[in-house]
Amino acid sequence: MKTVRPDAPQRPPTQQQLTLKFPAGILGFDQAREFVLHPAPPDSFYLWLEIASQPGRGFIVISPSNCAPAYAPDISQPDCDFLGITSPDDAFVLTIVTINPNGAATVNLRSPLVINRHTLKGKQCVPANVSTFKLQHPLEQRPAAAA
Amino acid sequence: MLVLSRKTNENIVIDGRIIVKVVRTEGNLVKLGIQAPPEVPVHRQEIYEEIQNCNQAALMSRSAVPPNILPKQ
Numbered sequence: 001m002k003t004v005r006p007d008a009p010q011r012p013p014t015q016q017q018l019t020l021k022f023p024a025g026i027l028g029f030d031q032a033r034e035f036v037l038h039p040a041p042p043d044s045f046y047l048w049l050e051i052a053s054q055p056g057r058g059f060i061v062i063s064p065s066n067c068a069p070a071y072a073p074d075i076s077q078p079d080c081d082f083l084g085i086t087s088p089d090d091a092f093v094l095t096i097v098t099i100n101p102n103g104a105a106t107v108n109l110r111s112p113l114v115i116n117r118h119t120l121k122g123k124q125c126v127p128a129n130v131s132t133f134k135l136q137h138p139l140e141q142r143p144a145a146a147a
Numbered sequence: 148m149l150v151l152s153r154k155t156n157e158n159i160v161i162d163g164r165i166i167v168k169v170v171r172t173e174g175n176l177v178k179l180g181i182q183a184p185p186e187v188p189v190h191r192q193e194i195y196e197e198i199q200n201c202n203q204a205a206l207m208s209r210s211a212v213p214p215n216i217l218p219k220q
Contacts, residue, residue: 023185023186024185024187027188027190027198027199027202028198028199028202041217043218044216044217044218046216046217048209048212048217056208056209056210057208058209059202059206059207060212078185081185082186096202098201098205099212099213099216103213108198108201110201124198130194135197135201136201
């Protein structure tokens with residue numbers, strides 16, 4: 001199995017609202033085929049990914065470039081083919097944030113959302129080097145956006 | 148659960164469109180090849196369950212997002 005490694009987790013376009021298509025849904029949410037990625041607020045790198053069919057419900061997400069700069073998931077060739085990506089520049093990556101009952105935030109680096117930035121087709125991928133990443137990578141509560 | 152015995156290089160067909168092939172056996176280890184339509188997720192069970200649980204724990208309402216993460220609407 002050939003793997004394509006995005007050398008730098010590519011930044012998402014965050015200035016405008018985007019509709020992302022996930023033909024396979026995400027794990028545990030097979031029917032969530034469409035998501036709305038809301039524009040980034042001025043002081044935070046966190047983003048809101050809304051389930052289109054469940055307005056007001058969704059996920060806090062963050063680009064790994066803003067919280068885990070060395071993150072290098074090996075995305076499999078079948079996943080790259082599914083998404084139509086042939087180079088790292090074709091994709092951007094979002095990772096899902098969990099807020100625990102005690103208020104601490106962690107991010108899932110084991111199963112990133114990889115999105116083709118041209119077609120906005122996405123998939124939750126399990127990278128070949130999954131065991132080197134944490135399911136609950138600790139986050140600072142509020143990574144401050146660059147001035 | 149349907150239990151079938153297969154030798155190396157023999158296949159199983161699921162739903163007429165998913166093929167599971169025994170690629171190699173080495174002692175306790177079985178190497179399986181899975182051919183499925185691209186929209187069908189295929190994962191090791193323990194990985195599938197941990198991701199599913201993590202996604203479910205992460206799902207929330209916009210109104211419940213703490214204000215130090217995203218501004219209140």
